[in-house]
Amino acid sequence: MEDNKINLNDLILDLKIISKIKPNNKLIIENNKIYIDDSYYFTSILRYFNNQNRNSSIEYIEKLNENLEIEINDIIINKKNENNILKDNPSNILVNLSHDLTQAVNGLKNLILTYSNDNFLISKIEMINYNFELKIRKISEILKVN
Numbered sequence: 001m002e003d004n005k006i007n008l009n010d011l012i013l014d015l016k017i018i019s020k021i022k023p024n025n026k027l028i029i030e031n032n033k034i035y036i037d038d039s040y041y042f043t044s045i046l047r048y049f050n051n052q053n054r055n056s057s058i059e060y061i062e063k064l065n066e067n068l069e070i071e072i073n074d075i076i077i078n079k080k081n082e083n084n085i086l087k088d089n090p091s092n093i094l095v096n097l098s099h100d101l102t103q104a105v106n107g108l109k110n111l112i113l114t115y116s117n118d119n120f121l122i123s124k125i126e127m128i129n130y131n132f133e134l135k136i137r138k139i140s141e142i143l144k145v146n
Contacts, residue, residue: 108132
């Protein structure tokens, strides 16, 4: 992901893709987009030549997590400025985002199964899961208050 402001739709798309990870699926990053790499015969050779590895995939998801934090805070701050009827209501956006985060947590759990022999990577994925769950709780609390 780039350092410039990321579009909310791109963040949601990434969450939706992550939610579709099944056990033994791996991720690849190509042109600053995340894709699921279904296992097939020459996959490891192609991943090697394309310089795709598990660390770059996890770094991408960690950056996604950071960008989500920024976006959620922006939505919460701008929640008070709900006067544009053409935009989606911030509460609706937060509800949908919470749902997408919940689904992504399930995908990350499957990614843990893929890398069951790499304790360091599993720990990194568990931290991302934890941060996603914190965001879900934060959204839930914000929606209860309003």
